Amino acid sequence: MSARAAAVVLMMLPTAAMAQDGPSKADFVAASAAGDRLDTGRYLDAAEALRPLAFDAAGKPKPGFVHDQWAELYALMTAEPVDPEPSPAEDAEAKAMAERVAGAILRDAISEIVARAAKTRVVILNENHGLPRDRAFALEVARALRPLGYSVLAAETFMVGDKGVAMSKLTKQGYPTQRTGYYTHDPVFGDFVRQSLALGYRPLSYEQTEEERGKPTGRTESIARREEAQANHLAQALAADPKAKFFVYVGFSHVTEQPIDGPDDAKERWMATRLMAKTGIDPLTIDQTILGPLMGGSNGLARRALAARTVARSVVLFDGEHPMTVGQYAGAVDLQVYHPETRMVKGRPDWLAAMNRRPMVIPAGFVPQKGERLVQAFIAGESDDAIPLDQVLLRAGEDVPSLLVPGDKPLRLVTQDPTSPKP
Known part of the structure; x- marks a missing residue:
């Protein structure tokens, strides 16, 4: 575990403790592993590092710190929450x-x-x-x-x-x-x-x-x-x-x-x-x-x-x-x-347009034939460790959303598959 990943988990502890007693040692290790992967830009692998503790054996979410962190990581790839909005209280x-x-x-x-x-x-x-x-x-x-x-x-x-x-x-x-x-x-x-x-x-x-x-x-x-x-x-x-x-x-x-x-x-x-x-x-x-x-x-x-x-x-x-x-x-x-x-709109949230974006069709060759793939758009000329301008998570057999990017900047597209792809 890197010192930076450990520091990130420690930073999140006070917020996590608002709702529960805070992460266990296993939670801490998983979150640190996810942080290490995220620091190298491996978004899919970061989320997968949390999955074993975020879900039970049947694939049902396990509420708590790790699932919250998994959901936050997935939102980085979808721009929208992955969990449904909670049912309203009626009191x-x-x-x-x-x-x-x-x-x-x-x-x-x-x-x-x-x-x-x-x-x-x-x-x-x-x-x-x-x-x-x-x-x-x-x-x-x-x-x-x-x-x-x-x-x-x-x-x-x-x-x-x-x-x-x-x-x-x-x-x-x-x-x-x-x-x-x-x-x-x-x-x-x-x-x-x-x-x-x-x-x-x-x-x-x-x-x-x-x-x-x-x-x-x-x-x-x-x-x-x-x-x-x-x-x-x-x-x-x-x-x-x-x-x-x-x-x-x-x-x-x-x-x-x-x-x-x-x-x-x-x-x-x-x-x-x-x-x-x-x-x-x-x-x-x-x-x-x-x-x-x-x-x-x-x-x-x-x-x-x-x-x-x-x-x-x-x-x-x-x-x-x-x-x-x-x-x-x-x-x-x-x-x-x-x-x-x-x-x-075309699989992407409408509010992204307010960031001066326009839709860009993802080339057919970037669409996965099986499993998941992250397609990222970077501004050409920015360093290899730059944050993507936009990214979308594609799943084989599903509709392909658009990237949303500015119309006045040269771009480079990158694909990212999970290290251990799911079937």
Whole structure:
């Protein structure tokens, strides 16, 4: 197991511990093996390293950390979740939440973000790590913020602990590689970064280092150490460049600017809460996870209520003139985003078009005669360890989707078969 793979698993432990006791030793070994394969660009092999612990002997998913990681890896090859949306809860709390959002005023998300971002120098947007669609919206936000003077892109996933080598390389090259970060292995995330750098953003890493992680005694201390380290790094960067405006891209609860409930009704102070206290800056905090499709049954009725309103664009919810926030982050973020339901066009999600893409037919010779094959599109001239611009997973005998690529860049296509192909 490489030190980098081990560090990635350790980084994910606090999030995993939110729902369970955390990975077992076997889980840790499998996730590390997957990380090693992912670091060499072997997406199919990375997913296969997790399969034995992600599914039982009958092929049924085994809920937990490893299956969640397997699903995230597969989403890198499909751009869409592989697991079905959970059935909605029907309890009184879920019904009340649905009733609230059914009566909400809907405003265009980007317009509202721009209006509010002009009044601060820090915008924090979160993502669900299993939804590449969130990263496409992050690119929309980056584009909209740039004319306001936002020039620093700080991302939780960016590589730390290498004395800035990865960020210097990223700045110089203008595109991410397999060493840039963990979540940037996703082609959608990779192109969000690539296009943001082309707009003039400077990348900034702020994640906790291995030394700062130390050996915490449990979940609560682990989270507290990580949030404190992240907030310290961002506060230092803001102080060092007092005129710069920061777009900070995080996962899940790091976005909350007020303490939120944790296990046993204890209040937890996540990164944005600590950053406010350290800097006195009131950031614009934006959540796009609570109303997303993978957050469990508690939001299912609310999502149905919003889908029934035939939303055609990403929106934020208002109660009169005041933003409406619901669920776990109610009152702890400034805005909550709801994205319209994804439509599949020629086997690909419609939201990819917003990333300046056009369909490209996959040549017949690239289609597998048996098993699975990953077809990847790279920008010609980028290094061999660059993140693909797009990739699609093909299965023998099934319809062949299109690649979605920009129309103004020379490309090279690469195929990737699993090391141990399935029949």
